[in-house]
Amino acid sequence: MGIVQPDWHYVYQGNGEDLVSVMLQTLAIAFVGTIISAFISIPFAFWAAKRRQRHFSVVSTSGRVILAVVRTFPEIVLAIMFIKAVGPGAFAGVLALGVHSVGMLGKLFAESIEAIDIGPSESIASVGGNAVNGLMFATLPQVLPAFASYSLYRFEISVRSATILGMVGAGGVGTPLLFAIQTRSWSRVGIILIGIIITVTIIDYLSGWLRKQLG
Template sequence: MGSIQHRSAGVWHRTRSWFWGLLIVIVYVWGIFGINFSKIQSSAGAVTKAVLMGIIHPDWHYVYQGNGEDLVSVMLQTLAIAFVGTIISALISIPFAFWAAKRRRHHFSVLSTSGRIVLAVVRTFPEIVLAIMFIKAVGPGAFAGVLALGVHSVGMLGKLFAESIEAIDAGPGESILSVGGNAVNGLVFATLPQVLPAFASYSLYRFEISVRSATILGMVGAGGVGTPLLFAIQTRSWNRVGIILIGIIITVTIIDYLSGWLRKQLG
């Protein structure tokens, strides 16, 4: 009996990769055949070809013109929107994180639960929805984009910061209290030194995401590179679309590399 089970386990071990691979292929084939290709417009092929030709032959004159509306200027504005929005959200997230963090693990707390609910509600609003709302409140431009990214990021960073606070070693704080220190001393000399590296790492990661988001917010009027990209698409200026896409790809790649390197240094 044992040898039969052993042989069955051996057969499964040798064939399971093929089984899962075949299952994935079946799911993909089923999904492709479920697509209604008749809904694709006849101009889709021509538009795709035009975009590719625009990337191959980009409008290099748009890179820098010195008028504040060239690619370099709008990309710098996009980075500024993402950076300022991340800084604002990181600062606001700290008190929210202490509100949402559990003082004792595996124990229900009305205070921390209410904080987590607030952060969850904030996360439910996409950046683009917040951008439209802030455009109505403060007008179109980069300021609306900063507010949209800043508010939305609080939901994510607050949750990550709270988890970092919950994971700290309580020993140093208890030692400070045992020798006569107060809660403020414990916060400054025990809690913050443990959580600040994690806070910085999560903020850098959020900055990466905000750079990508900021490139889209301009399409609704919240500043950044999205505005000229949308205008170029509407006017079928595919060479301009190509150079903007290249600029976005290069910028995002550099930011990802630098942010990853900095997070490794902090870790």
């Protein structure tokens, strides 16, 4: 009956523990975690990107292996590990999402780097430009739109993940949801689930619109 008769009084109470407050905290965890991972993923992406050569590359292969290892740890496992390291709360959730997202974004960023047109870089080199000039004026302008698009997509996923991290003590809406389930407060469970559905739907729509603009 929780969905049918949700606890509307819990939507906003002004005490910092209502639905609006915990959903904003959840979005903040997902946003900060995504921003951190996006910046960290860039050097990993250049490390893991395959060079235009046919023989085996130890450098790119080692980068891909590291990113694959990072992706094997689910966010909730990382959250438990970081809770042990830094204590319960939103900071542990940010670290968990940030580290896990590096594995995914690093791989996608690396694939974007591999797909670029090397013509502009060769043109810069032919007129005396160095590697930094090629990176700044040829490589980054080609890959930054893709980086931004993938980061927005990762933010969508992080919002969903952040909603459950609180169940292990990593902040966000998962904590009150777990407490409501344990106390069998189904009307509270209902309004929290409605809040999650509305928030995720809005974020998906906005992110999809922004990615279309970038594409």
